[in-house]
Amino acid sequence: MGDKVDLLQLKARLEKLGVHIDAPAVYNASPKHEKRSEAAGLKGADTSWESHLDRSSHEVAQLLDRCNRVHQALNKSADTDGEEPPATKPIANKAAAAVAAARAAAAAAAGTKHSRTAARSASSSSSSAAAAATAVAAAAAARASPSKDSKLLVRAAQRLLRNAQAEAEQVDRALTVAAAAVPERQAPAAAAIKKPSAAVSADRGSPLATVLAQYKEAQAAWAQDKAKLRREAVSCRKQAGKLELELAKLQRLHQHKTLDVSSLRAALKGRDLLLEEAQARSRQLEEALAKSQEVAAEKLCSLAAERDDLQALLLATLQRLEGVEAVVAAADATSAAMEEKVRVLEGERHAALELAAASKAEVVQLQEAQRRLQWQSQLLEKMSEVQLRRNKRKSAAIKELLSTAGTGEHSSGGAAAGKHSSSSPKAQGKHRSPGNPSQVLQGLLDELLATDDDEDGDGSAGAAGRGGFADDSTLFSESVQ
Known part of the structure; x- marks a missing residue:
C-alpha cells in the first residue's frame, strides 16, 4: 500500500496477459469516468478468466461422460452375463457431483443465474450428500464474499480437479479389475458349455449354438470396448495432465491478475486519497479566498474613506496654496520694490563708501598737516x-x-x-x-x-x-x- 504503483508497467503486464486497457484521451478526466474504465478492464479480465474456467469444466464434463459410457458398457456386459455390475456408479456420481460443484462455484463467483441452476443440478444429480453440501457451501461463500471469490474459486477448482483425477484413476482401476474378473467368471461357463457342445456340435441350429455365437460376439465386442475404454482412459489421463497444466497456468494468471487488481486498488486508493487531499486543499483555499475577499473588501472600504478624507485635505491644501500663491505674488511685488530700493541703497552705499574713502584720505592729510604744525x-x-x-x-x-x-x-x-x-x-x-x-x-x-x-x-x-x-x-x- 505504501509503495507507489507504476500504471504503465501494470498496463503492459495486463496487455501481456490478454487484457487490453484503453488509455483515456485526457489525463485530467473525471474520477467517475476513470473508475468506470478500470471497472470495465477488471470485468474483462474476470470474463476471460471465467471463459478459461468454463473450458476446463467442459473438458472435465467430457471426461465424466466418457466414464459414464464406460459404466454403461460395463452394465450391459454384466447384464448379458447375468452378473452384478462393477462398483463404478458411485465413482461416476462423485465425479459428476464434483464437476457440478465446480460449475456452481464458478457460476456463483460470476454472480449469474447459472450459479443457482448449477448448484441445484449438482445437489440433485449427486448421490453423495457431502458433494452437494460442498457445492452449495462454495456457491454461498462466493455470493457472500465477492471480494474473495477468485481465491475460493481457484481453490475449489484445484480441489475438484484433484478429485476428478483421483476418481478417474479409480475408474481405470475398476475397469482393469472388471476386465480381469470377467474372463475368470466366464471360463467355467465356457468349459461347461464346451463339454455338451461336443455332443451337440453337429446340431448347428440349436439354441445353444446361437447362445454360444452370441456369447462369442459379445466377448469380442466386450474386448473391443475394453481396448477402447483403455485408450479412452489413457487419453483421459493425458487430458487430466493438460488440464492440470492449464489449471497451473490459470492459477499463475489469476495470481498475476490478483496482484494487478491489488495494485490497481492501491493506486485507486492512493488516487482517492490524493483527490480527498486536493478537495480539502481546495476547500481550504476557497475559505482562505473568501476570508481574503472579506479582508480586501474591508480594506477597500477603509481605503475609500481615506481617499475621501485625502481628497478633502487636498482641496483644503489647494485653497491654502491659492492663498499662499496670492501672498507670494504680493511678496514678489514687494520684493521687486525692495530690490529696487536695495539697488538704490547699494548705489548710495557705494557713493558713501567713496566719500568715506575720500574723507579718510582728507583725515590722513589733516592728521599729517596737524602733525607738521x-x-x-x-x-x-x-x-x-x-x-x-x-x-x-x-x-x-x-x-x-x-x-x-x-x-x-x-x-x-x-x-x-x-x-x-x-x-x-x-x-x-x-x-x-x-x-x-x-x-x-x-x-x-x-x-x-x-x-x-x-x-x-x-x-x-x-x-x-x-x-x-x-x-x-x-x-x-x-x-x-
Missing part, C-alpha cells in the same frame, strides 16, 4: 628758547663790555662787535634773502648751531641739542619737500 610749533618754541638764550648771552656780554674800562677793552669790544655785526648782516641777509621759508628756517638753524658751538659749559647738552636739532631739521625739510 605741531612739529613746527615745537620747533618754533625751541628756536624762541634758543633766541632767548642768545639774547640773554648777548645782554650779558654787553653788560660785561660796558662794565669794563679801558680803551683796549673797548677796542676789543668794538672788534668783537664789528665781527658780530659783520656776521649778523650775513645772517640777516640770509634771513632776508627771498626764497622758501624752509631756507630761512635752515639758515636760522645753522646760525643757532654756530652759536651753540661757541658754548663751553654746555658741551654735552649742545651735542645732544645739535643731534636733536639736526634730526628735527631733516624731518622738517623732508616734510616741507
Whole structure:
C-alpha cells in the first residue's frame, strides 16, 4: 500500500496477459469516468478468466461422460452375463457431483443465474450428500464474499480437479479389475458349455449354438470396448495432465491478475486519497479566498474613506496654496520694490563708501598737516628758547663790555662787535634773502648751531641739542619737500 504503483508497467503486464486497457484521451478526466474504465478492464479480465474456467469444466464434463459410457458398457456386459455390475456408479456420481460443484462455484463467483441452476443440478444429480453440501457451501461463500471469490474459486477448482483425477484413476482401476474378473467368471461357463457342445456340435441350429455365437460376439465386442475404454482412459489421463497444466497456468494468471487488481486498488486508493487531499486543499483555499475577499473588501472600504478624507485635505491644501500663491505674488511685488530700493541703497552705499574713502584720505592729510604744525610749533618754541638764550648771552656780554674800562677793552669790544655785526648782516641777509621759508628756517638753524658751538659749559647738552636739532631739521625739510 505504501509503495507507489507504476500504471504503465501494470498496463503492459495486463496487455501481456490478454487484457487490453484503453488509455483515456485526457489525463485530467473525471474520477467517475476513470473508475468506470478500470471497472470495465477488471470485468474483462474476470470474463476471460471465467471463459478459461468454463473450458476446463467442459473438458472435465467430457471426461465424466466418457466414464459414464464406460459404466454403461460395463452394465450391459454384466447384464448379458447375468452378473452384478462393477462398483463404478458411485465413482461416476462423485465425479459428476464434483464437476457440478465446480460449475456452481464458478457460476456463483460470476454472480449469474447459472450459479443457482448449477448448484441445484449438482445437489440433485449427486448421490453423495457431502458433494452437494460442498457445492452449495462454495456457491454461498462466493455470493457472500465477492471480494474473495477468485481465491475460493481457484481453490475449489484445484480441489475438484484433484478429485476428478483421483476418481478417474479409480475408474481405470475398476475397469482393469472388471476386465480381469470377467474372463475368470466366464471360463467355467465356457468349459461347461464346451463339454455338451461336443455332443451337440453337429446340431448347428440349436439354441445353444446361437447362445454360444452370441456369447462369442459379445466377448469380442466386450474386448473391443475394453481396448477402447483403455485408450479412452489413457487419453483421459493425458487430458487430466493438460488440464492440470492449464489449471497451473490459470492459477499463475489469476495470481498475476490478483496482484494487478491489488495494485490497481492501491493506486485507486492512493488516487482517492490524493483527490480527498486536493478537495480539502481546495476547500481550504476557497475559505482562505473568501476570508481574503472579506479582508480586501474591508480594506477597500477603509481605503475609500481615506481617499475621501485625502481628497478633502487636498482641496483644503489647494485653497491654502491659492492663498499662499496670492501672498507670494504680493511678496514678489514687494520684493521687486525692495530690490529696487536695495539697488538704490547699494548705489548710495557705494557713493558713501567713496566719500568715506575720500574723507579718510582728507583725515590722513589733516592728521599729517596737524602733525607738521605741531612739529613746527615745537620747533618754533625751541628756536624762541634758543633766541632767548642768545639774547640773554648777548645782554650779558654787553653788560660785561660796558662794565669794563679801558680803551683796549673797548677796542676789543668794538672788534668783537664789528665781527658780530659783520656776521649778523650775513645772517640777516640770509634771513632776508627771498626764497622758501624752509631756507630761512635752515639758515636760522645753522646760525643757532654756530652759536651753540661757541658754548663751553654746555658741551654735552649742545651735542645732544645739535643731534636733536639736526634730526628735527631733516624731518622738517623732508616734510616741507
